[in-house]
Amino acid sequence: MSIIEIKNLTKTYGKSRGIDKVNLTVNKGEIYGFIGPNGAGKSTTIKTLLNLIFPTSGEAKIFGLDCVSQTTKIKEDIGYVPSEVRYYDNMSVKEIIDYAKSFKKNVDNGYVDELIKTFDVELHKKIFELSLGNKKKVAIIQALLHKPKVLILDEPTNGLDPLIQQKLFNELLELKKQGSTIFLSSHNLAEVEEFCDRVAIIKEGKILEVRKIEDFAKKTVKKVALKTSKNIEAELKNIGGEIVSNENNTIVFNYKEDINKLISLLSKYNIENLIIEEKKLSEVFMSYYEGRKNK
Structure with missing residues (x-):
């Protein structure tokens, strides 16, 4: 009602x-x-x-x-x-x-x-x-x-x-x-x-x-930070990664696609450090406050 x-x-x-x-x-x-x-x-x-x-x-x-x-x-x-x-x-x-x-x-x-x-x-x-x-x-x-x-x-x-x-x-x-x-x-x-x-x-x-x-x-957006000597930004974008930053060999990106695709991609490279965490709901909301346009 x-x-x-x-x-x-x-x-x-x-x-x-x-x-x-x-x-x-x-x-x-x-x-x-x-x-x-x-x-x-x-x-x-x-x-x-x-x-x-x-x-x-x-x-x-x-x-x-x-x-x-x-x-x-x-x-x-x-x-x-x-x-x-x-x-x-x-x-x-x-x-x-x-x-x-x-x-x-x-x-x-x-x-x-x-x-x-x-x-x-x-x-x-x-x-x-x-x-x-x-x-x-x-x-x-x-x-x-x-x-x-x-x-x-x-x-x-x-x-x-x-x-x-x-x-x-x-x-x-x-x-x-x-x-x-x-x-x-x-x-x-x-x-x-x-x-x-x-x-x-x-x-x-x-x-x-x-x-x-x-x-x-349920969107279960993940925030990923990885350090590698190779610049794989383009490949991450191809599987659905939303790049946040790429500095000093460390790429930070948001990811909500099949996690197995990400693991398969990363297995091809020498990864020096990797952090994967669930993105807080407040962070998801913040995307509307900041850069996104009417999405």
């Missing part, structure tokens, strides 16, 4: 690009990763979903409701953590949380108390006294306090220490078990790899690829 549906969503700022014909479908109960370099269009997409900005064309729906004309109804059942947290400086943490609770129906105060304890927030502190990480913890509690059916997170772990990051994902996994849908925009590729079911990669306002995380893992 689709909870979030985005069709040909476009947002332009005069002559500047925002997003261009973005299409996404997020299913009920999944953690959906949304990654890309700075300026790729992640926050623009999210702000359009939340009706904080209006689309130039296309449409976005949550719960089958239009994100522009039915945004008030949608917001009853969603939570949102922005990448940059801004509150009134002179309000206390308790005042912020109580104010957030006043907008939601059937808030479980016991659950809110658990969140306050889990994330170790100091209710008496004023916002201006808080660090970036502590402000982010307040935003997380505000987003979670009504156990939202949809949770939209824009760089939620920015500023959080590793222990709090883990506590956050423990809460997200528990919400997922209860049927909540989580849309996670992040630069932290390791957390995307560990916790997301699917991921969309956006670059220059366009979706490059949408895949299940397990499909990326």
